[in-house]
Amino acid sequence: MNIHLITYLTSKLFWIYTVFRYNTILYPKNEDTQKLFAYFCAYLLSCWGSMQWGTMYGDLIFELIALLIITVAYQADWQHHVWNTLMVYIMGILCDGIPIVFFQRYAVARNPVHHHMGPGTIVMGNFIFFLLEVIIERKVGVKRSYYIKNRHWLAMLTERKISIHTTATDKNGKKEIEAGKDLTIVDTVTLEGLEIGTKYKLSGWQMIKEENAKLIIDGKEVTNDYEFTADKENMEVQIEFTFDGNTLGGKQLVTFEELYDMTNPEEPKKVTEHKDINDEGQTVTIKEVPETSTPETPGTTTKTSNPPKTGDTANAALWIAILVLSAAGITGVRIWNKKKQVKRLGIEEKKEEKE
Known part of the structure; x- marks a missing residue:
């Protein structure tokens, strides 16, 4: 196994890791052994297909199949399958094409995997793909973006706002x-x-x-x-x-x-x-709690004196008796005076008749 094959297989690891990172955006906190095994199978299938057929179209086809294996493992709805597959697939094609333009010296057919673009081109393309993922995640905050939905595809490039x-x-x-x-x-x-x-x-x-x-x-x-x-x-x-x-x-x-x-x-x-x-x-x-006061009932007199104590009843009866006796004495005196006056008037009338 020469250095070209090693670098090619390493570049495929960059690619599959990038797919893994993007799926953490689409399906946060949803990783398990089954899904990691799907990534491993996708990696082996993509590498084997590229080495077996050694053409650009064969490589792209096996990468597409690998992506479908991964997305099906998440058991998401079809919108998530389509978006996840196309997003990573198209970006992979673009990143594979950029080195062809800028690094034409790598576009040679002499390589262990018989890939018409050459292992150097593939390594550069997948490495650029990997760098883009790192830059977007670290600088823009893709991991904390909204779930990818039909109306939220562009939200992956923005910070989640609550x-x-x-x-x-x-x-x-x-x-x-x-x-x-x-x-x-x-x-x-x-x-x-x-x-x-x-x-x-x-x-x-x-x-x-x-x-x-x-x-x-x-x-x-x-x-x-x-x-x-x-x-x-x-x-x-x-x-x-x-x-x-x-x-x-x-x-x-x-x-x-x-x-x-x-x-x-x-x-x-x-x-x-x-x-x-x-x-x-x-x-x-x-x-504030209002102050409460007990209102007086109209027409009633407020008593301020204390109720009579024991023994006060006898004193009250004594005063009443004195009052009755006084009234009786005054009445008797008035009657006696009136009789005396009538008697005096009668004596005077008799004296006048004799004269």
Whole structure:
């Protein structure tokens, strides 16, 4: 086995590795032994076909068959099969053709595999293909792109962006809460653009709008976390905050959130946040508790004296008896005076008659 055959087989490894990397974009977190075996079979088939027939068309045909073996192993829908196969196949043809133009000295027929382009050309083409994959993945962020779908083919060249929208209320959906000991704010968070199968952590905390500072109760910040695994690209989750709000009457609280990718729990990566102190959707108003007083019933007299103690009843009866006796004495005196006056008038009338 000479150096030309070794370099040719090595170039095929570049090619098959590039296919593997692109499939990590199409089918994230979906690798297993069966799929790796499909890559190995595709590699052997492509190399054997090229060495057996030694023509450009034979090489391209066996590469196409190898790609079909790989995509079928993923058991995806036909759109994924077509896109995956054509994307890598066409790029492989282009990369094989570029060296023919710029490196014509390699286009000779004298080589161990009887390939009309020569092993050097094939090595250069597949190596360029490999470099393109590395540059795109490292610089543009292909691994973190959207799933490839009919309407998202161009999304593989962009960074995944997750949007977040929130609405904070009480448990009954109201934006105003009366101050009290156990207050609960429910933050409903809508997330768009999640990566299916990825574990996320939503971290939230309460802010005092007037002070633009974190809410601290009993020396601790009011925070809460919620971890979940995305089963859809667009999801709605809720996170609750319960705290003592007796002293918060008249204040406005704003909920802040940050979303972290927990693929590596030791180094969580923040992927989006929502921290707008003036956002009405995130704001809840704490109402002061009104002072309550017992109203007096109209037409009633408020008693201020104490009820009579034991023994007071006898004193009251004595005073009543004295009052009755006094009234009787006064009445008797008046009657006696009146009789005396009538008697005197009668004596005077008799004296006048005698005269």
